[in-house]
Amino acid sequence: MEKPEPKDLSYYYSRVTMNRQASKMKQFYQYFLIPGIGNLAGGLPNPGYFPYDTLEASTALPDRFKPTPNKPVDPPVSELGNCTLSDSPAVSRVLVPHDSAEPNLLRKIDLTTALQYGTAQGYPPLYSFIRSFVQTNLHPNVPYKGGPEVILTCGSTDGFAKTLECFSNIWDEERDWIREREGILCEEFAYMNAIQAARPRGLNVVPVAIDDEGMLASGKGGLEEVLASWDKSKGKRPHLMYTVTMGQNPTSGLLSVKRRKEIYSLCQKYDIIIVEDDPYWYLQYPSGNRLSMKARGKPVSENFPIDPAHNYNASSGGKSSGFDFLDSLVPSYLSMDVDGRVVRLDTFSKTVAPGCRLGWITAQPDVVERIQRITETSTQQPSGFVQSLIAELIMGPSKSGDPGKGGSKDGSGWKVDGWVRWLEGLRGNYERRMQLMSTILEDGKYLIQSSRRGSRLSASDEEEYEVLHKTQLYDFAYPMAGMFLWMRAHYETHPLYQDVEHQRLAQALWVFMTTKPYLVLLSPGSIFCPTPEIMAEKGWQYFRLCFAAVNDDVVEKYSKAIVKAFTDFWAIDDVKKIDDLLDDDEKVQARLANAAMQNQVSLNCHGAHEM
């Protein structure tokens, strides 16, 4: 059966996006490639004057970290703490040469091309690698004709900024009619950097209720309800959705295929563009459901297949990615995107390093073409240093005689196999940490106190009996993906719950954890609330714990410190102690603010001298 063409979404382009035209100069680029042409047209600096002769780096081999199985298994307890590098961290030496003689620009990796002005799609060899990886391995089953196109970005933050620019008009309360105000849907706990990109444009930020998986399609506060009951006096019904569906930040939710289908069909009904921001896609943890079953007798969500050998691409009747690992991952919204309404953001921030500032957008070709126009007049393309180093690491030199060296032992590149193996190793390390933290927190969830009571029948000591009181301190869903554990503190069981204003109690616990002997810093839930109402209603009850950021050997130590801090905090029954904690904190905050101010003053003075 022939695949449908992607839907024309141009009516959603912003006014600025509609008006954009291709860069005249970039149109010349194809002529630059004519062999032997004397190029006096481009305003290009001379590559012989670049101060870098080569770029060289010592890098990991793809198998540096041990993977975890794709099938959920009970992790043997003895292995839980074993989260470190596999035996010897062997290295390779990547080299990007100044010049490569390779004539094919899609294979040529050298500084002469990488450090020169280039095309907005991205550095040709890296662009071609990512495009092929996306189409063949990551999303082999996109249902529209021709499949998606890609464009490189300076990371997902940049990708989202460009997507907003493409699909939303700035709205100003003083200048514009309310009926013109556009909106964006998001999870009720959200990655705030994205919200902070949308809000100043005047967009209505519209939260949708979530459960342990992610966004709810139906039910109270779910997508259906939000859209069906849209109140036009607030502005237009939102035509954009910002969603993090795999290892959501902050909740770590992983959205099942079943839920995806329900949400996608609502997006079709209400004509919504889905912006899927998934930096944690590769970090899916099949053992999350299994650990939950073991500890609590129920999975995190019933919507995930019970079959441990589930292959998502095969089960949907689609093509395989070519890798068991990728086939075992819940697929992107792109896998069901018959209309071409999904704009997906990917990044190297979590798979290489955030400082790379490198990522890509995957979407239907017309949308990518508009984003290319936005790129031409903004970032132009990601840094050539980063693009060439990553291209060389993965792709390696094209043939013998090319002086480059890739990231494999023999000087070739990691290739697709190596890149996927690297991702599997990262998943392994983070999954083991997740298991370690979750297991410790599970064990410390309840405060068990015992008291001795005398028997009513006899007062003799032997007939005394013990009464156990079980108080729940907190709860969490086992992370199914990502880098976070989202914890709800059960303040309602705290001895001072009736006496202290609840948000103050939460703030005091947060401060308490930062004091000795606990010394742990968690993100308070309040910083992930897209609206003040969510913050007041429930945001204050949560903490986000990032098990990724600290070293392997201290995950255990800090997880235990959190349990101990909860236990000790629940022993506080004097309001004065809470007041003292908050007073002390205010003093610390004031000191910090003062120090920051001083610092600012000296920085400004320093800046002024330099100017």
Ligand SMILES: Cc1ncc(COP(=O)(O)O)c(C=O)c1O
């Ligand atoms: C959901 C989400 N999106 C985007 C980012 C930032 O990605 P990048 O570094 O590619 O801009 C993060 C980083 O924490 C994130 O959690």
